[in-house]
Structure formats: structure tokens, C-alpha cells
Amino acid sequence: MNQEKLQAAILHAEVESPKFLGEGAWHHAWKVEKDGRELVLRIPKDLVYGKPSEFNEEELTAEYASTELYYRSVNQAVKGAAPEFFQFHVSEKLSYTLESFAGKHIDLHKLTKAQAVETGKALGEIYRKTEEIPHGLDGFGYLHWTEKEGLRGSITGDVHRFLKEESEEHLSDYRELSEARLEFKDETISEALKLATELRARSFTKPLLSNQDASPENMLMNGIQICLIDPFPNIYYPRGMAGNFMNLYETFFIALSDTERYGKHRFADCADNLKGMADGFLAGYSTDDSRVQAEVRGEQLLQLLETAYSHFHLLSGKLPEEARIRYGDKNQIEKRLATLANELKALAASVVERLAGAVENSDAR
Numbered sequence: 001m002n003q004e005k006l007q008a009a010i011l012h013a014e015v016e017s018p019k020f021l022g023e024g025a026w027h028h029a030w031k032v033e034k035d036g037r038e039l040v041l042r043i044p045k046d047l048v049y050g051k052p053s054e055f056n057e058e059e060l061t062a063e064y065a066s067t068e069l070y071y072r073s074v075n076q077a078v079k080g081a082a083p084e085f086f087q088f089h090v091s092e093k094l095s096y097t098l099e100s101f102a103g104k105h106i107d108l109h110k111l112t113k114a115q116a117v118e119t120g121k122a123l124g125e126i127y128r129k130t131e132e133i134p135h136g137l138d139g140f141g142y143l144h145w146t147e148k149e150g151l152r153g154s155i156t157g158d159v160h161r162f163l164k165e166e167s168e169e170h171l172s173d174y175r176e177l178s179e180a181r182l183e184f185k186d187e188t189i190s191e192a193l194k195l196a197t198e199l200r201a202r203s204f205t206k207p208l209l210s211n212q213d214a215s216p217e218n219m220l221m222n223g224i225q226i227c228l229i230d231p232f233p234n235i236y237y238p239r240g241m242a243g244n245f246m247n248l249y250e251t252f253f254i255a256l257s258d259t260e261r262y263g264k265h266r267f268a269d270c271a272d273n274l275k276g277m278a279d280g281f282l283a284g285y286s287t288d289d290s291r292v293q294a295e296v297r298g299e300q301l302l303q304l305l306e307t308a309y310s311h312f313h314l315l316s317g318k319l320p321e322e323a324r325i326r327y328g329d330k331n332q333i334e335k336r337l338a339t340l341a342n343e344l345k346a347l348a349a350s351v352v353e354r355l356a357g358a359v360e361n362s363d364a365r
Contacts, residue, residue, distance in 0.1 A: 038101035049322035062145035064088035077129035103222030108270040116273035120280025140207040167197035183341040192348035195355035196298030210241035243299025249278035294358035308340040
């Protein structure tokens with residue numbers, strides 16, 4: 001923790017009474033006061049995943065400006081579901097963000113199963129309603145910033161063609177994985193993946209704003225209001241981010257609970273609540289629309305495939321330190337691949353008929 005940067009930020013932001021809140025992967029955070037309000041001051045860490053953090057003005061400005069956009073959009077959709085005050089400063093000597101203090105972290109270990117489901121449902125509603133807010137940006141994909149163009153999607157061109165090419169990559173990844181690792185070779189997986197890519201091609205209309213970072217670390221409770229912080233926004237097929245949420249809560253966090261990155265959360269000990277949140281999320285996001293549920297489950301299947309595929313490739317060559325922190329050592333990764341193969345088979349078997357029905361209904365429309 002860099003005390004000089006902290007003191008400089010306190011002076012520059014004109015805040016007082018700092019109380020250390022903790023740290024995430026990228027920032028340290030303090031609770032501070034200004035003009036009678038409680039705020040949170042975040043300062044980038046000097047070391048990120050074991051490596052020195054290098055200053056990049058465009059990347060940091062893009063991160064903070066996209067956070068500002070997402071908070072504004074969420075609050076238009078569900079007032080109070082994101083910090084209502086947010087400002088940032090970026091320079092080589094000093095960078096920080098300042099935002100409303102939005103409550104306490106949700107303790108997954110203390111929730112009842114019913115509370116977990118209701119929490120997930122509220123989150124699903126926030127995601128769905130935020131997608132309805134126009135983002136007003138050009139391009140699609142993750143957000144980039146330049147002094148000339150400001151904030152925009154990092155990818156230009158035909159978004160439908162991009163989605164098609166991405167789908168072809170998913171299927172290619174599965175062929176490579178199943179040929180190299182026989183535990184992944186399964187006719188039902190193959191059929192379900194083809195249906196998932198077909199369904200997304202038929203369902204996608206235009207790129208919308210959504211959030212990839214669905215970590216419980218970034219969900220706070222302010223009274224009875226859930227508040228989302230520290231997002232990773234993108235502009236793309238929104239069902240993909242809903243599917244990402246489902247994969248994280250039903251599989252990813254539980255499977256990686258033995259890693260340095262996630263070990264402190266003891267996700268394996270609250271697996272039932274994580275899965276309850278996923279159930280609630282799908283209900284809140286879909287409003288019980290069976291087609292939307294099929295679309296989300298299809299994207300979840302593709303996300304789970306890529307989780308397994310990335311694990312498979314980590315076994316080749318030297319394991320970078322950042323990967324070891326996130327995923328564990330090669331022995332852990334090897335063992336986890338067997339779990340992921342079983343999860344992929346089970347998910348494919350449970351959704352293949354729903355995917356087929358959704359594709360068939362698309363033909364009928």
C-alpha cells in the first residue's frame with residue numbers, strides 16, 4: 001500500500017477521515033468523508049497479480065469512464081442499484097476514483113437459500129432493465145477511450161459477422177478440446193453447442209450494454225437495495241453476459257474455490273447459495289420467458305466450454321504467475337478439467353432439448 005499516493009489523493013480529492021476498507025485485484029479502497037457524505041476512495045495497486053502495474057492513460061481512462069457510464073445506466077434503470085456519485089482522476093503521478101459509499105458486502109455464507117434466490121432475482125432484474133437503457137456509443141465489445149474519440153466500443157464493423165465468427169471459434173475450440181481430451185468427447189455436448197450457436201445467430205438483434213464482472217465482491221447491500229460496484233462493462237450480445245453470470249455461480253466460483261484468487265471466499269462452502277443465486281438470476285432476468293431462458297442457457301454452455309478450453313491451454317508451457325494466482329498450479333488445473341468435463345456433459349444434457357425447441361420455434365416464426 002503506497003502511503004504517499006494515499007496522502008496525495010486525499011489532498012487532491014479534498015476528502016478526510018480515511019478508513020481502510022480492503023483491496024480487490026486492482027485497487028485499494030478507503031472509506032472517506034467529504035461535505036458530510038460518506039464516499040469510497042480507490043487507488044490503483046502498485047502490484048497486480050504479482051507484477052508491477054504500468055500506467056496507461058487510455059486504458060485507465062477507459063476503465064473509469066466505462067464505470068461512470070455503467071453506473072449512470074444502472075441508476076436510470078433501477079435507482080440506487082449503483083453508486084449515484086462517481087468521479088475519477090487519471091494522471092501518471094496520481095490516479096483514483098471517488099464514489100458513493102454503497103453499503104456492505106453480501107455475506108453468501110449467512111444467507112438462507114431463499115434469500116440467495118431473492119438476491120439473484122433482484123440482480124437479474126437489474127441486468128435486464130439496464131440493457132433497456134440506450135448507451136449511445138459507437139462500436140461494440142469492451143470499451144476503449146482515446147482523447148480524439150472519447151469512449152466507444154473497441155471493435156468496428158459488422159457485429160453480426162463478428163458474432164458468427166465467434167460462434168465458429170467456439171465450435172472449433174470444442175473440436176480441439178474433445179480430440180485432445182477424450183473425457184470431453186460427447187455427442188450431446190456437440191449437438192447442444194451447435195444449437196446454442198444457431199440460437200444466438202437467430203436471437204441477436206443489436207449490441208447492448210452489460211457487465212462481465214459478476215463477482216460477489218462487487219455486490220453490496222444498502223438497506224434492502226442491492227448495489228453493483230466495480231463493473232467490467234461491454235457492448236455486445238447481452239445474453240452472453242447473462243450466461244456468464246450463470247456459469248460463474250453454478251460452476252466457476254465453486255470449481256476455483258481452492259485457488260489463491262478465490263480461496264478467501266470459501267465458495268465451495270456456500271455452493272448451494274451460489275446456485276440459488278443463479279436460479280434467482282435466471283428467473284429475474286428472463287421474467288420466466290422460456291425462450292430467453294434457453295438463450296441464456298445456451299450462452300452459459302458456451303461460457304463453460306471456454307472455461308474448460310482455457311484450462312486445457314494452461315497446461316501447455318510455463319504457467320504465468322498471474323494464471324497460477326487465478327487458476328492454481330498445473331496439478332489443480334489438471335484435476336479441475338475432469339470436473340469441468342462432467343459439468344459440461346451435465347449442462348448439455350439438461351438444455352439440449354430446450355435449445356432444439358427454441359431453434360425450431362425460430363423457424364416457425
